[in-house]
Structure formats: C-alpha cells, structure tokens
C-alpha cells in the first residue's frame with residue numbers, strides 16, 4: 024500500500040503540474056464512457072475542501088487527491104474576486120491560507136470590514152482581481168499538517184473546481200457553498216444588477232447541473248447547494264431545483280443574513296417553513312451530540328428516529344433546556360401541504376478530522392471509531408471529512424458494494440469497483 028501511495032502521488036504531482044497553469048478552456052475534452060455512477064446506498068463521503076488533511080485546502084491537488092481516495096462529493100466554498108469572478112476559497116481574507124504576507128506589492132490592500140457583525144481586518148478576496156489572486160500560492164491552515172505543499176498551488180476558480188469533478192473518471196458530485204453572500208453582495212457588483220447568488224446559479228447551469236435530488240439529471244451530475252444564509256437558498260429556489268442544504272452553525276452563532284438565533288432556526292415553526300426549500304440540514308456535529316470536557320454527552324435520537332420511521336416524515340429539532348444540550352422529536356402526522364410529504368430530511372454533519380486534537384475522548388483517539396459512531400449509531404446520510412481516504416476505507420470495510428441488493432448494473436459496478444484502484448486499497 025505504501026508503494027501504491029507513492030506511485031499514486033507521483034502521478035498526482037504530474038497532473039498537478041498541468042493544473043498550475045490556468046485550466047481554461049473548461050472542462051477538458053476527456054470523454055469517459057460508462058462512468059461508475061455515484062453510490063447512493065451508503066452515507067456520502069463529502070471531501071471537505073478537498074483532501075485538505077493532506078494537501079492545502081480547496082486547491083486542484085486537494086480535490087484530485089480526494090477523488091483518487093474515493094470521494095462521492097468534493098466540497099467547496101464560493102467567494103468572489105474584485106472583478107466578479109467566482110473562486111473556490113474558504114476564508115473571506117487571504118491571510119491564513121495563502122502567502123499574501125510575502126507579496127509586498129499588495130501591502131496597501133489591508134482593510135477592515137464588518138463580517139457578520141465583527142470588524143475583521145485582513146486582505147479580502149473582494150479587493151483583488153482574479154489575475155492578482157492567481158499570483159498567490161495556497162498554504163496549509165494547520166501547523167500540525169504536512170507543510171511540504173505550501174507555496175505550490177494556486178487559488179482555483181469555481182469553473183476550475185467544476186471541471187475537476189466533470190473530468191473525473193467516475194461520477195463525482197459537487198457541493199459548493201454560497202459563502203458570505205451578505206459581504207460579497209456589499210463589495211462586488213455585477214452588470215445588470217445581478218447578485219452573487221445569480222452568478223452562482225448561472226455557473227452551475229453553464230455546466231449542465233440541474234435536477235431535483237436523485238433525478239436522472241441529478242445522478243448524471245450530482246450537486247448540493249449549501250449555505251448558512253437561508254435567504255440565499257430561498258432566493259435561488261426559483262432558479263434551480265438542485266437540492267439545497269441549510270448549514271447550521273454553533274448555538275452561539277446567528278444566521279449571517281437574517282440574524283436569527285440557532286434556537287429560532289431549529290424551531291418547529293422554522294423547520295416547517297424551510298423544508299419547502301431545502302432537502303436537509305448540515306449541522307455542526309457537536310450540536311447533534313453535545314460535548315463536554317471533550318466527552319460526548321447523551322446523544323439525541325434525531326437521525327435514527329427520522330430514518331426508523333420509514334415514512335416521509337418531517338422532523339422537528341427542539342431544545343429542551345438552556346445550554347447546548349438538545350432533544351429531538353419527530354412528527355409523524357402527515358402534513359396537509361403536499362410539498363412537505365416529499366421532504367425526506369437528510370443530515371450531513373461537519374467536520375470529521377482524523378487528528379487527535381479534534382477527536383473526542385470517547386473515540387479512543389481512533390477516527391474509525393468516530394465514523395463507526397456517526398454512520399452506524401447516529402445513521403447520518405453524509406459526512407464532511409478532511410480525510411476522504413480514511414472515511415472511504417471505513418466505508419469499504421463497513422459496507423462495501425453488495426451483490427445481494429443489486430441488479431445487473433450493480434454487478435457491473437461491483438466489477439468496475441474491484442478492478443479500480445479504489446477497490447485495491
């Protein structure tokens with residue numbers, strides 16, 4: 024396995040050489056016939072910012088590594104440059120994950136803006152043209168991760184990110200976030216009064232992303248649209264039927280657009296409202312199972328009961344007492360509104376990280392224990408992980424493709440899997 028890893032990595036580096044240049048025109052002409060389809064029988068492996076546990080986040084190399092390791096979806100954050108080009112980048116400022124500090128020519132670009140009610144100082148992506156952003160190099164966020172790839176890779180555009188997914192030799196979904204829409208719409212103006220959200224959907228349409236969850240179109244090019252800003256998700260609901268996921272932050276963080284509290288957006292009434300627009304939620308995992316002194320507290324049965332009911336129920340998140348503990352209820356009464364009946368809530372918690380510093384003591388410093396807990400005990404539908412490889416290995420051992428619940432095409436996929444490098448690991 025070690026030698027396979029080295030060979031794979033050399034191959035990756037060769038590929039990355041090509042990606043160091045701009046990727047246009049996009050996507051490539053590569054035409055894979057009969058791509059291995061997206062698996063839908065087990066929780067999704069969502070590569071959070073690519074395989075950023077290994078390679079600097081949201082770079083082409085991090086995404087390609089994640090695909091190589093078995094990601095079902097590659098996840099990204101969409102922001103904008105000053106000249107209105109959508110980019111894949113997590114922070115609104117360039118300070119923590121690029122070499123901006125070494126670029127003396129940009130020393131006068133430091134600004135202070137109100138970001139979700141907090142005065143934030145730094146080099147903002149919205150003050151740099153794409154051409155300028157492309158002169159920067161990305162680096163690792165955490166000091167305890169591999170630093171050897173610092174300074175090697177550029178920031179990529181939304182288009183380049185999409186092309187990486189479309190060029191994969193099997194079907195790989197995308198999971199882009201409408202990131203900080205309030206700030207972006209304040210600082211970037213597009214012709215015709217278009218909003219950030221309009222440009223976001225235009226890009227998805229340009230590359231053929233469409234269709235409701237699990238529809239034929241969707242399975243061909245799977246995509247989830249995610250955001251912490253409910254008004255952005257509602258705004259795009261008239262423009263695309265792609266499935267949307269409402270991200271839910273820590274209990275102390277209000278929504279960035281509507282300034283609603285955690286308690287408000289997880290109330291009965293709010294779920295009743297938002298489920299007309301989203302197919303699920305993306306909560307921080309520590310709000311589903313509260314943590315104290317690095318130990319898990321009594322888990323809620325939210326996910327398990329939602330699935331056990333085997334009915335198109337809607338579920339209600341309800342806080343039972345102040346603090347961070349929660350209890351959950353499921354309503355099995357059929358809603359009168361038909362839109363609700365088709366709403367099968369999904370739960371994709373974030374973020375899974377292999378390192379000891381992130382693992383709660385209950386997991387005995389073993390990330391497989393954590394996956395086991397969330398996949399088998401909590402029964403979530405997808406996991407945002409910094410380490411696609413470890414989640415994939417876990418899934419392959421835990422729930423490999425099975426012939427018994429398959430038909431001829433499943434059998435073909437099984438064979439494809441066995442002869443693919445993913446099956447050999």
Ligand SMILES: *[C@@H]1O[C@H](CO)[C@@H](O)[C@H](O)[C@H]1NC(C)=O
Nearest residue numbers: 135136137139140141142143
């Ligand atoms: C941010 O800075 C401005 C200008 O100094 C100030 O007026 C404002 O109150 C500050 N806002 C916060 C939330 O601290």
Ligand SMILES: *[C@@H]1O[C@H](CO)[C@@H](O)[C@H](O)[C@H]1NC(C)=O
Nearest residue numbers: 254256257258259260261262
């Ligand atoms: C979507 O379109 C319908 C019909 O035009 C309109 O009534 C509704 O307000 C729109 N919703 C949003 C969120 O723009």
Ligand SMILES: *[C@@H]1O[C@H](CO)[C@@H](O)[C@H](O)[C@H]1NC(C)=O
Nearest residue numbers: 139140277278281282283284
């Ligand atoms: C957001 O809501 C909180 C709590 O209700 C309030 O104190 C704060 O002033 C609000 N912030 C804005 C920007 O409206």
